[in-house]
Amino acid sequence: MSGARLGRVLALAAASSLVLAACAGGGGGGTGGGDATTVKIGFMGDLTGENSAIVIPPYNGAKMAIDEYNAKNPKNKIELIKYDSQGKPDQATSLITKAVGTDKIVALIGPAFSGESKAIGGTLEENKIPSVSPSATNPGLAKNGWTYWHRVVANDDDQGPGIADFLIKAKSPKKAFVLSDDQEYSVGIAEAVTKTLKEKGVAVENDKFAKDASDYSSTVTKVKSANPDMIFFGGYYAQGGRLLKQLRDGGVNATFASGDGSLDQQLVSGAGATAAEGAVVGCPCNIPSSDVTGTLKTFFDNYKKSANADPAIYATEGYDAATAFIKAVEAGNTTSDAINNFLKTVSFEGVSKPIKFKANGEPENNDIFVYQVKGGVLKLLGPSASAKLEG
Structure with a gap:
């Protein structure tokens, strides 16, 4: 199937998903309302491949943030669906077809690596699925004119x-x-x-x-x-x-x-x-250790309890990427477009850094x-x- 035709198929599938969500009380136009909704958000990255140690910590951080949110028994809960790309662009391409067309995700945390981000960025854009990567750093990703793409990490x-x-x-x-x-x-x-x-x-x-x-x-x-x-x-x-x-x-x-x-x-x-x-x-990451204080100490202790491991690379960024989406859903935004519009103005004190996006999806803060x-x-x-x- 050609890339253009695949994009149209996915776009139709995503549109059908939003119509069904609205009919079920999912919040016409992303405003919430009606019955409780479960919002599906994906996480994509290398979870079992040779460089998975870079991706498992941000996945654990994202999962912890979403578990904490769901534990509050909110009206709109979040289901986190993981997609193990093993860091391979071709696998990411196959997985995003399933994520959008079958699983009906409304947002994506990731992809974790730059190659897979480049491979599926156009598909996410065409299907209007907002994404926030915790770790993809290639500068060119911000130069594609994508309006649904974001990252919480400084680029190369x-x-x-x-x-x-x-x-x-x-x-x-x-x-x-x-x-x-x-x-x-x-x-x-x-x-x-x-x-x-x-x-x-x-x-x-x-x-x-x-x-x-x-x-x-x-x-x-x-x-x-x-x-x-x-x-x-x-x-x-x-x-x-x-x-x-x-x-x-x-x-x-x-x-x-x-x-x-x-x-x-x-x-x-x-x-x-x-x-x-x-x-x-x-x-471009500050990994908290056992001797930190304040917010980082709270994160360290909660992460260790949740993941049964000390925080590692991009654990805080995974948490912050998930939190950006959580704040959108918390505000009643349950459709992809509404979530993406919310990300344009989101601003909060993250664990890794203050989180705010530029117009091209880049983070405002870029410490190394x-x-x-x-x-x-x-x-x-x-x-x-x-x-x-x-x-």
Whole structure:
């Protein structure tokens, strides 16, 4: 079936869904009214694949927010339906057909990754399904003219320069080597870091390899020959851990840095504690630890009880993305259009940051935080503007 025809089929299915919801007292025009309604909201991302550790925390955060809301026994309850894309754009494309055409979701938390976001953004737009991603950071996503798309995380045009500026301040490099695999996110953040380093007078060499490659010997040889002062890898921890191990095994000892896709303990386990020691990871996320206070402490305790784990990357962003939709439904908006209109003006103090969207769906707040592997554990150093490397 052609993309255009598929879009029309989904649009008709979504329209039929809204008519049925209205007939059941679902709130003509999204205003509530009539009998109680159950609003279906999807969550899409890699929940079982090789980079699922980046997506399970925001899913847990979103689920916790919705469980807390439903526990209040509101008039309009929310059903969270999960769609495991394994981070693959083709799976996301298949899943969104089911989500819109069969499950009749009215909104989507996600997709979690940039590649799948790009793959289904047009379908969401055509079917007028509002989405809020907790973790997709490719800058191009905000340049498609989509009016139903949003994210609560800073993009790589913020993250890349934030990490690059931090590394320049911390290490004063003369030469850098920027690497990536061929995934949408990986290429985007690598380009952003390369651009900033060059603008600041750092000589940069680049290399790219296939996502599914396991032997990086050709890349290691290139990096060793270049003898850079620092290395930046644009990509996810599954590839980053293997790459870092092979770089260190190959005698490359330059400072290794990466972005939010590598912010998981599996970067350390994949590389080995010795190889990973001192590695730097930037992220537009502030992960609460056990020694925080106030709102973050409440979130930490509730998340640990709900998920049986400490909060990890994008747990707070998942909670905030869900909360944006919760606030819309709480205000009586139960149709996709009404929810999307509500998101245009929503403004609240989220757990991760103040949540407010620009006209293009980008968040108003774009802070970048820096982490470093110390003693085999990723440690938060603070905001990129003030953080200092340890050792």
